[in-house]
Amino acid sequence: MKPMNTRGVGVAEASHGSRNSGLENLLEQARWSGTQFAHAVNRAGAEVGLTLKYDQSAVSHWLRGTQPREQVRPVVLEVLGRRLGRxxxxxxxxxRRPRNQKGPESGDTAxxxxxxxxxDMEPSRRGVLTAGLYSATLAVPLFSDQAHAEERARPTRPTTRIGEGEVATVRTMTDRIADILDELGGGHARPMAAAFLVNTVAPYLRASATEAVRKDLLSATSDLTYLAGWMAMYERQHGLGQxxxxxxxNLAREAGDHVTYCRTLRGMSLQASNLRYGRKALELADSAAEAAPKAGPRLVxxxxxxxxxxxxxxGDRRQAFQRLGEAETALSKADSRRESIGGYDTSAYQFHVAHVLYETRDxxxxxxxxxxxxxxxxxQExxxxxxxxxxxxxxxxxxxxxxxxxxxxxAFLDDYAMLSTARGDEHFETMRRRVASRRKLRxxxxxxxxxxxxxxxxxxxVPQGTA
Structure with missing residues (x-):
């Protein structure tokens, strides 16, 4: 990326066209001044590693028809979407849509x-357009919206045939990657998941199979893809995780797999809560619950x-404690088996209790x-x-x-020393900041x-004196 000048207008933004009435209308709806808008874009750019220095003059250029740089356009849209709630x-x-960004429908699962x-395998390709910015306004596909999903995903000229053995391979690898995540951290586990998706799973999706095997494969692939998203979220790659x-x-919908669909929505709710988008977190959590009318007690x-x-x-204290009670009751009815991917147990329940009590000032x-x-x-976790x-x-x-x-x-450092994890790095930095002023204590x-x-x-x- 070419560096911006101090006024925030790069070389690629130098051409002018007709006045941009669309952007002007959006800024009026957002009730933002040009300076406020520019600062919001700068802050969002920092989320994905872009150092932006836009100010009022840059916004004036955009309103006169200048196109922001391609890697900045999605940042601008996300900033406006967050402000407007849509x-x-x-x-x-x-x-103009950036040249290397696809439209909303890719049309082919594999x-x-x-x-x-x-x-994900090639960090050099992780630009803003492919991996970077979390969208707080993104709409999720409904489980029932499956029209022609199988036809879109099915290969036209399969050259190989797969069976139950290949499905078992995907599930076994997913379990192994989950184990590596627990033992060594996402920094080691997620590249393995990405490589396996590219080199093994995608060819399986293009192969010939019976309808039953294909459904099982889509379900198994959905599990693995969910795990990859979970790891990306924990590694602070929130756009990629999303x-x-x-x-x-989409894979769960095509497979008719309610469990993984609902579990993924719940993971998306957790991501939104991690980023402090409370309304979005509640919307996604409620959507997950509504989509799982026949869920077993552990999933409930x-x-x-x-x-x-x-x-x-x-701030809905009544609902929060009501839902905690429902979670506790459901968990008491669950059998002793626990899923290796995204499982829920007493420890996870107590963590939710801790979150609710913290938010309610206890x-x-x-x-x-x-x-x-x-x-x-x-x-082992x-x-x-x-x-x-x-x-x-x-x-x-x-x-x-x-x-x-x-x-x-x-105790945190005992595990941190053994793991490759961006979330651990973030916690380490937080620890250093928190204790820096208390160094007189032994x-x-x-x-x-x-x-x-x-x-x-x-x-x-670690600089001297910063803990």
Whole structure:
């Protein structure tokens, strides 16, 4: 990407056309000044690694007909969509669609998955147009909207034939990748998932198969794609994670797989809640619940727990605690089996309790629930334990229990040293910022020294005095 000048107008934005009345109307609806709009674009660009320095003059150029640079146009649309609470199209904003961005319908399941997997395999291709920006206004496909889905996805000239063995291969690899995620982190597991999708699964989708085998394959592929989206979300690649989730939804619809469809919607709700889009999180959680009228008790608990979290984010205390009660009741009726991908158990339930209590200003209760979640977490789930310990330490520190927080952060570092995880990196940086002002305490100094040792092993630079 060519650097912007300080006024935010790059060389590719130098040509002028007729006045852009579409963008002008959108800015009026948003009730934004040019300066406010420019600053919002700059902030959103930073989410995907773009250093933008737009100001009022850049917006004036756009209103006079200049087209923003191709990699910036989707950022502008997302900023407007977030402000207005609805999707904004290129045509509505008076922009040309970027040349290397496809329209909303790809038309071919295997081809879409290939494009997405190849993008994930090659970091150099992860531009704004392919992987970057999370859309808070994106509409999701309905489960019942399946007209001609199988015909669109079915290959026209299959050269190979697959059977139940290939489906079993996809499911086995999905389980193995989930194990690697827990043991080593998403930084190692997700590239494996992307490579397997590209090199093995996409050719399977183009092969000949009976209708029953094809449905099973689509379902198994949906599971794997959901897992890839979950890992991307945890690695803070939120735009990429959202794309994986959408592919998982489409695959589940084609397979008639209600469980994975609903589970994916719930994952999308969790992503929205992580990004603090409470209304979107509740909308997605409710959609997941509505799409699963015949769900088993474990999935019901899964969905109600997320509804509780999202409801608490929008200030609906009554609904939040009602949903928690429903989740607890459903979980008590579930059998002892637990899915390896996206499973829900007592630990996950307690984590939802902790979120609801934190959102409703019960910090001590939230801390107690997080401790209960950690006690119930299976020993092999290192990735989940790392996240839970990090959140617990932050809340203990916020409550003023600094020494206890330091002890919890040591437990976090035990797992962080063994994992490759962007979310872990984020928690590590949060830990450094939180304790930087408390270095007079012995517990903080000891944590500081431990953090330096871990950072040195992981090749990070920890400046002196920042913990």
């Amino acid at each position: 999707p904004v199209t290129y045509a509505e904003a008076g922009f 081809e879409s998955l290939l494009d997405l997997g190849r993008t 794309k994986y989730y959408l592919q998982a939804l 608990a899964f969905l109600r727990g997320q509804q509780a979290h999202a409801a608490s984010m929008v 910090l001590p209760g939230s801390i107690a629930a997080l401790k209960a979640a950690l006690r119930a977490k299976p020993a 290192r990735q989940g334990r790392l996240h839970a310990n990090a959140v617990l330490a932050q809340r203990q520190f916020e409550y003023g229990h600094v020494e206890e927080a330091c002890a919890t952060w040591h 517990a903080v100094r000891e944590l500081d020294e431990r953090a330096r040792q871990v950072a040195a092993v992981k090749g990070q630079n």
